[in-house]
Every structure is written in C-alpha cells, then in structure tokens.
Amino acid sequence: ETGVTQTPRHLVMGMTNKKSLKCEQHLGHNAMYWYKQSAKKPLELMFVYSLEERVENNSVPSRFSPECPNSSHLFLHLHTLQPEDSALYLCASSQELGLNQPQHFGDGTRLSIL
C-alpha cells in the first residue's frame, strides 16, 4: 500500500466519548501533520511532528492529543469534544520539515460530534 492512509473515514461520537484517529504513511517521510478542515474556512494546521518529535502545537485545545510513536504513524486522541469540532481531519506527510517540501495528504476522517 502506498501514500497516506487514514482510519476511520467517518466517525460519529458523543461529547463524552474518547476515540482516536489513525494516520499511516508508506512514503518513508520524516515529517507528519494534522489539519482541521471546516466548511468555508482555510485549512487549519493543528500539529507538526518531525522524526517523532512534536515541533508545532498551533494553539490547539487540550481535548485533542496527538501521538507519534514512529515516523510512519500518527494518532489524534479525542476526548470530551464540542460540536464545533465537527470537521474533516486531514493527515499529511512530507519528506522533511522544510518550506519547499510538498505535503502528501490522506483522504481524511469526517468527524461528527453529537
């Protein structure tokens, strides 16, 4: 399998639930990213990891908790989310962390908070 794979593709959860989003990249990249995509808003960068170390936390609420156990896997742990957290969550990776590095995206997880 190639590219960036995200699971699940769809997730519906209540505000008191705990769930996790998974991202796996098969490209041999060293940097990974989480983005939030909401309707009519630009993509919002949430977290950046380089070689399994978090290098960016873009003022994301603590109810979102990322984990990068190795350079191929990235998780986003969710707990006590709010309705405004409903969105498409995209994972991306790039060869290295750098300004001219194109990012490769997964197909996203569509999250709905009841």
Add this chain to the structure above:
Amino acid sequence: AQSVTQLGSHVSVSEGALVLLRCNYSSSVPPYLFWYVQYPNQGLQLLLKYTTGATLVKGINGFEAEFKKSETSFHLTKPSAHMSDAAEYFCAVSETSGTYKYIFGTGTRLKVLA
C-alpha cells in the same frame, strides 16, 4: 505575516473553455507557492509548486501557474477544461518565519458545465 487570497469561492466554466483560478499572496520575502486540488471525499493532492527558478510552472493534469512577483500573484490556468477537473482548488504559501507552516487560501470550487 504571510496570507493568501483566492478570488471567487465558486467558478463555473464550460467544458473546453479556459480555466483561470486566481491567487494573490502577501509576503515580505520570496515565497514558496503551491496549488492543491481536492476531489469529493478525498484529501488534497499537489498540482504544482513554485520554489525558485522558472516563473511558469507546469503541473499535473495540464495545469500551469505563473509566479508574478510584481503582482504578488500565482494564478492557476488550464487551456481547456474537462469534466474531471470539477473539484476544489487551494492555493498555499509557505510561512517563512521558520515554523514550517503552509498558509492556505479558502479554496475555489470549480464547476465544469457540459
């Protein structure tokens, strides 16, 4: 700080007609610029990028973009639209403050009429 403006949230063209999607950026230093496409229920896919060198950049699926420093623009064009080009298109500029961020525009949804 960098910013990106995409003029027109929706653009409609006839099949076979010229596609022109506009992107203007603000940056105090030479930027890195990208165009991404997002098909329904999918993640973003890189169309093309400008880093340095030739200002006319060719990408996949017959798209190209020209970096015009004097106009701070990076408009995306395709000579002849195809039905399969219907998608949402995002322009992005890389943040140059050392935080390795992309700044995305709000996107332009392209509709191709038969």
